[in-house]
Amino acid sequence: MWKPLPLLAALLAVAACAPPQAATPAATQTSSLQRNAEALQAKLRRTPQDAAAWAQLGATHVELARVTFDPQHHPRAEKALTESLRLKPEGNGEAFVGRGALANARHEFAAARDWGQRAVAVLPDSAAAQGVLVDALTQLGDDAGASVALQRMLDLRPGVASFTRAAYHFELHGRLDEARGAMERALESATTPDQAEFCRLHLDELAGRDRPPETYRELVSKAPSPEHLVKYGKALDKAGRSVEARAQYDLALQQLRALGGDDLTAALIAADHGDPAEALRFAEKEWAKRQSVFTADALAWALHVNKRSAEALPYSDRAVALGWRDPEVLRHREAILGSLR
Structure with missing residues (x-):
């Protein structure tokens, strides 16, 4: 049985003694990665x-690809890894x-x-x-397997990467104080301004605090991912700027149609701001690949906006089965239940 609370408490005490590291601006991080790539190419x-x-x-x-949101790095990564x-x-x-990280990035x-399991077999202490x-097991809906891997990651390296994953795990189980x-x-544990801002943003979201649209505009200017565009759109909607919000949703959906892979986000955007039939196609395609709480919610909502709420309810039940109480998920669920009363 996974027991994260004692572990996290112990890690807090140990890591508090670690010397602080200098922060690095995002542009410097990108430049450092680019220099590393060039040095490796020369080698x-x-x-x-x-x-x-x-x-x-x-x-x-x-x-x-992650820090610049430039998918052109993915085929370069694949070519290098294939040669290795x-x-x-x-x-x-x-x-x-x-290869595992690349596959996760491509959804x-x-x-x-499978790549992660091969990696762990060779590098059990990585x-x-x-x-x-x-990441893979969480998205595939294997909660028990994800818990075991997360505990091992925390044991091996308590830091930003492991603690943010722990926070996500707790959130999915409705354990918001622990998240x-x-x-x-x-x-x-953050060592760069971008890491710190990421953590502060998610702390605000966990606390239910709304940030002004300008916060998300800055985020989009650095990394115009569909996820960030959607958050920007929601902030604009809450500020009563619906026309600007719609532009962000449209841009996110255009990106997703062009890039492919993330049918989950595409389904949710299309359900709320696009074509219900397209939303259902996206959701069903994603459900065929993975049956997680995320895809259960997306499929439930897509069915609902297509006026198939009775079919949606079992998927909505699955979406909250772990204890996940995301406001959007609860909004979807209330609408589905309301339509069946």
């Missing part, structure tokens, strides 16, 4: 048979981790789980390998 021109360097280059491109595995197909833990969660598993505690610990 590989001299030693093209270096499987480890290819794996490191692939992982760097995965991270560059060609040179060293067995026991190549770094490449397994990189290919079953593949990410927090990064456990992180790949946590806030884990996110506060993540904030204390």
Whole structure:
């Protein structure tokens, strides 16, 4: 049985003794990753048979895609990781981790789980390998497996990556006080301004505090991901700026249609701001890939907006089965229940 509270309390005491690290601006982080990629490319021109360097280059491109929201880094990552595995197909833990991280970024969660399991078999003491598993298993709806991997990750490396995952895990189980505690610990562990801002943003969301649209406009200017565009749109809606909000939703949906992969977000946007039939197509496609609380909520809502609330209710039940009480999920559920009264 996973017992995170004693562990988190112990980690707080231990990590409080660690010396603080200097913060690094986001632009500096991107430049550092780019320099690392260039250095690895130069090294590989001299030693093209270096499987480890290819794996490191692939992982760097995965991270560059994350911090810049530039999907062009994904095929570069795949090319480098494929070459690493060609040179060293067995026991190549770094490449397994990189392929798992890439698969998670592309929302290919079953593949990410498989790569994560291969990585853990080779690198049982790698927090990064456990992180790949946590992300994949959470999205696939394997709560027990995600709990085990998360506990192992916390054991191995208590830091921003593990504490933010712990906060998410607690939130999905309706344990908001513990989610806030884990996110506060993540904030204390943050080493860059972007990490700190991410933690503060989610602490506000956990506390139910609304941020002004300008906060999200700045976030979108740094990383115009569909997720951030949707948050910006919601903040604009709450501020009564519905025309501007609709522009953000439309842009997010355009990105999702172009990039593919994230049918979950596309389903939710289309259900609220687009075509109900398209929303249901997106939701059913995502449900075929993974049966998590997230996809259960999206499918329930898509069915509801298509006037199929009786079919939606079992999926809504599944969405809250772990204890998840996200305001949007509760709004969806109340509407579904209300239509059946």
